[in-house]
Amino acid sequence: MSGANSARGEAALELGGETLRLRPSFAALVAAEDELGPLFDLVDRAAEGKLSLSDIAALFWHCLVDPPRGLTREALGEAIVDAGLAKLSPVLRGILKQILGGR
Template identity: 65%
Template structure:
């Protein structure tokens, strides 16, 4: 994980999954979730759903194992708890607002 690139990390099945908010990743997330500023507002207001969080992580995944599915990523987030996903979410949201 490289914080200078705005990367974050989450644990999935005992492995570290790097999340990199590239332009392409954020465009894909926006196409699925709607405007990114609205996503940030939902998160700030405590209205970001689990499906939204997993979708953002899914689109920002970088060099993920081929066997990783979106469903498994979601299960890993639930298994670890939202508290464990929050630091990575904060990094991604900060990058959406501030850029690199």
């Protein structure tokens, strides 16, 4: 069981032997926007295939719910690279849908 609650807009992502829970809450999206710029621009970059690994890592970092003890942003980035884009795409797509459409 992932512990992710889809009714709250959460997604589960298996990375590095851990199941991470991501939720694009208002606070998480404000923090992501502060770092990455306007969310509509982020969605546009994704649609154009111009989303960088650092964009994905930042978005996921800000959306993490109860991260495992000791998880650093650098370790999250490495786990994202190890997992590959095919594994990340469904979760990323879900978060982008939440940005556009809400819960």
